[in-house]
Amino acid sequence: MTLRVITPPATLGMLGGGQLGRFTLMAARAMGYRTVVLDPDPGAPAGAVADEHLVAGYDDVTALDRMAVACDVVTTEFENPPALALDRLAGSTPVAPSPRAVAIAQDRRLEKAFLEDSGFPVAPFQVVDADSGLADVPAVVPVDHPSVLKTARLGYDGKGQREVGSITELHAAWAELGGVPCVLERALPLDAELSVVVARTADARVATYPVAENLHVNGILDLCVVPSWASAHVLDRAVGLGMAIADALDYVGVLAVEFFVVNGELIVNELAPRPHNSGHWTLDAARTSQFEQQVRAVCGLGLGATDLTAPAVAMVNLLGQLWDAGEPDWAVVLDHPRAKLHLYGKDQPRAGRKMGHLTVVGDSREEVETEAVRLRSMLSRG
Ligand SMILES: Nc1ncnc2c1ncn2[C@@H]1O[C@H](COP(=O)(O)OP(=O)(O)O)[C@@H](O)[C@H]1O
Ligand SMILES: [Mg+2]
Structure with a gap:
């Protein structure tokens, strides 16, 4: 470009x-x-x-x-x-990003094929669609092995996914997902989940953020802590893979790469061609937020510094169920000197819907994680 x-x-x-x-x-x-x-x-x-x-x-x-x-x-x-x-x-x-990069990231079949063909590590997978007829499925992903069936398109926050452990379950799950094109993927024993946010300009300048460690609950990001607990070797490799993927896509803008850590090795889970929930902490604890970085990258400006402005930061999502007993009591977060509240201005707090998030900065990972989770637990009046 x-x-x-x-x-x-x-x-x-x-x-x-x-x-x-x-x-x-x-x-x-x-x-x-x-x-x-x-x-x-x-x-x-x-x-x-x-x-x-x-x-x-x-x-x-x-x-x-x-x-x-x-x-x-x-x-x-x-x-x-x-x-x-x-x-x-x-x-x-x-x-920016290019229609081609978005097309790849929005279809798990194209995404996996792109990653595999480019030599990036992915979980063993197999396409399930009308053409595959399920007859020769699963050849790569054995059915006696727990697997995850994911719709090729339009899945997010764990939606459009079913765990399957047998051929009968696979058939049922595929029917439940509407018989649409899917990817069947080996369910992996995760040591951890990590992500890296990468920004790249049209003239191939690149900036990467410190790797985030992510905890998902029911397929939805729940907690994100930076720095990650992973070894320096794993973190360097995650950043290297993120940059290499952005280059391979000739990517322009902010790209997030999600990883699984399995037996100490990194597997690329998926790509998000945009700022990412696991980069929200950059609003409060990075020299440049991922959002400003997106503006800088797509406008061809100099990329901003990505270093942490605190030793550690944690972010927790605020989902719709927090509103079950009415508007949460925001005072506990707003009174806290090291916490920040972000609400998205959505008026329908449905269960599982991302309504906002809060971050806590501090001196250690353990401290910020504990404090962020504690603050959230104090929010609900129920
Ligand atoms: N193959 C797998 N093995 C183990 N856990 C998985 C696997 N695929 C997905 N998950 C879990 O489900 C979460 C959501 O899956 P993901 O493929 O990232 O879809 P989404 O587009 O909904 O984020 C992951 O972050 C992870 O916690
Ligand atoms: Mg994901």
Whole structure:
């Protein structure tokens, strides 16, 4: 990709209006950019902070063309914009990351094939779709071995996944998932889960953040701690893999790479072509947030420093069920000198929905983890 340097007060467009878009546009506005978001939901979190919110579907060509005219560069905050949307925009305005990179990250079949073909370590897997007929499945992933069936597209926060332990369960799970194209993957005994956020510019400058250690509950990120407990060797390798993957994709923007640690070895789980939940801590404990970095990367500016501004930071997600007994008691977080509260402005607190997060900085991993979890537990009135 050729480098275009886009400086304020140019206009940055965001496809998708969730919390990732919201934080990115807040960073862009702070720098003096104008901002436009396209999202069909009039209550989308990013809509409230954008100069202009185009309330239209991602396949609405009139809205897409309007966005292309209004914006000097367009980026995305979710991996599922229809190919048509990015291609249409890219026909007349710079789009970063590229439609190709997003297409790979939004389909587990393409993602796994890309990673495997490029020599990156992935879990043993097999495509399950109408063509495979399930007859020769599972050849690579034996059915007597616990496996995870994941829809190829549109899965997130553990949605669109089923654990299976036999051929009968596999058939049932595939039917339950609607018989759509899936990837069947070996269930791995995880020592830990890590992620690295990488930023890359069109002229191949790269910056990486300290690796985060992530704990998932029911497939949803629950807790994220930096620095990770993993060995220096594993952390160096995670950063190296992250940079190599960004290069292999000729990636422009912020890319998050999720890893499994299995028997001390790294396996690439998946790619997120956007800022990532496991990088939210950068708002409060990195020299440059992942959101400002996204603006810098897609606008071709210098990348900001990514070092930690505290010895340790922990982030916990605040999911909809925290609202079961009414609005949580925010005072406990707001009164805390080393905690920060971030709410996304969503008005429907459904169970499992990411409504906000909080971070705690401190002197040690153990301390910040304990304190973040303690603060969250004090929030619910129930
Ligand atoms: N093959 C696997 N072995 C063990 N745990 C897994 C496996 N695949 C997924 N998981 C668990 O489920 C979580 C969500 O899966 P992931 O593939 O990252 O999908 P999502 O797009 O929902 O984040 C992972 O972070 C991990 O905790
Ligand atoms: Mg994931």
